[in-house]
Amino acid sequence: MATYQYRCAGCGPFEISRPIGTAEPAEPCADCGDPAARVFTPPLLARTSRPLSRALRAQEASAHEPEVVRREPMARPKPPADPRHALLPRP
Numbered sequence: 001m002a003t004y005q006y007r008c009a010g011c012g013p014f015e016i017s018r019p020i021g022t023a024e025p026a027e028p029c030a031d032c033g034d035p036a037a038r039v040f041t042p043p044l045l046a047r048t049s050r051p052l053s054r055a056l057r058a059q060e061a062s063a064h065e066p067e068v069v070r071r072e073p074m075a076r077p078k079p080p081a082d083p084r085h086a087l088l089p090r091p
Helices: 050-062 083-087
Strands: 002-008 012-018 026-028 035-040
Touching: none
Parallel strands: none
Antiparallel strands: 002 012, 002 035, 026 035
């Protein structure tokens, strides 16, 4: 079943569930009965960022076959110290 959106001039937007491909260009409004035109909207597709989708895929894969860790992850190198910070008072 797909959800189609319609807009009545007097009552505003409403939704109707119908089998895919059976939506009419106009439907009677559920409140007032006037014809309401169909509103075309983009499909509801979930978009996630790359890091989040990578983490979700790793989580899903490890649910049945956990990944074996052979060594500790490497620590990130510290950025070089800013020489201007040397002049600041220390607590």
